[in-house]
Amino acid sequence: MHELGIASSVLEAVRAEAQQHPGARVLRVGVRVGELAGVDPEALTFCFESLVKGTEFEFLALVVESTPRRHRCSQCDRTFAVVDYKLACPDCGETVTRCVGGDELELSYLEVETP
Amino acid sequence: MSRVPLERKILSENDRIAAELRARFQQHGILCLNLISSPGAGKTTLLERTLEGFVPGERVAVLTGDIQTDNDATRLARFGFPVRQITTGGTCHLDARMVDRALADWHVQDLNLLFIENVGNLVCPASDDLGEAAKIVILSVA
Numbered sequence: 001m002h003e004l005g006i007a008s009s010v011l012e013a014v015r016a017e018a019q020q021h022p023g024a025r026v027l028r029v030g031v032r033v034g035e036l037a038g039v040d041p042e043a044l045t046f047c048f049e050s051l052v053k054g055t056e057f058e059f060l061a062l063v064v065e066s067t068p069r070r071h072r073c074s075q076c077d078r079t080f081a082v083v084d085y086k087l088a089c090p091d092c093g094e095t096v097t098r099c100v101g102g103d104e105l106e107l108s109y110l111e112v113e114t115p
Numbered sequence: 116m117s118r119v120p121l122e123r124k125i126l127s128e129n130d131r132i133a134a135e136l137r138a139r140f141q142q143h144g145i146l147c148l149n150l151i152s153s154p155g156a157g158k159t160t161l162l163e164r165t166l167e168g169f170v171p172g173e174r175v176a177v178l179t180g181d182i183q184t185d186n187d188a189t190r191l192a193r194f195g196f197p198v199r200q201i202t203t204g205g206t207c208h209l210d211a212r213m214v215d216r217a218l219a220d221w222h223v224q225d226l227n228l229l230f231i232e233n234v235g236n237l238v239c240p241a242s243d244d245l246g247e248a249a250k251i252v253i254l255s256v257a
Contacts, residue, residue: 002206002207002208002239002240005206006125006126009125009126009128010125013121013123013125017121021119027116029121030121031125037240038240103242104124105124105125105126106122106123106124106125107122107124107125108120108121108122109118109119109120109121109122110118110119111117111118112116112117112119113116114116114117
């Protein structure tokens with residue numbers, strides 16, 4: 001129930017960036033959504049599509065890149081993606097590992113078609 | 116066609132406002148705590164017990180978030196400390212802008228301790244930074 005606000009923030013950022021490229025058509029906006037960000041990619045896409053409908057950004061596509069939860073091993077320092085809540089290091093088996101990523105909610109890129 | 120890198124946080128506006136709030140709290144020596152939990156876990160009860168323990172005149176205040184009602188504010192106002200309700204009107208958690216607005220006409224410099232009671236939530240994350248020094252998570256395990 002908060003994806004609409006996030007979609008709206010994405011659109012605001014696109015609008016601001018599009019002003020830097022007058023006359024260009026923006027085709028795609030890429031966002032990175034971590035597994036721990038608490039954002040549902042499908043709901044985000046749905047909200048985004050509803051927002052752009054009937055606007056100059058009607059044909060702008062939102063591309064969501066999902067990123068996994070990442071942990072770092074306290075023993076061998078390896079960083080690994082966590083699957084199915086298995087938090088132990090896949091290399092050395094150490095169980096003390098620390099969450100170092102996966103909560104990102106970031107704008108990644110904008111694809112523009114220049115005339 | 117060209118690709119323009121953007122590389123920034125989507126909710127950077129919230130983080131910016133939260134950083135301003137945090138600076139303001141630090142400047143005035145205010146400890147701000149953000150209470151989060153699912154509905155019915157006991158945020159308001161914990162605050163009731165806490166406020167009960169303070170002597171009158173203690174420089175403590177509460178901002179309490181709710182989707183619709185002001186029941187929590189009414190419960191907490193009984194103790195005589197400033198309490199303000201933030202009614203989100205459908206939004207499932209507080210954001211820094213709501214806190215900033217709610218504090219706009221308050222003399223925050225008169226406070227030592229500010230509790231923010233977040234909206235009780237089962238599904239959505241209440242992880243937005245509100246400028247607090249720490250979050251307190253209440254779990255109901257009964």
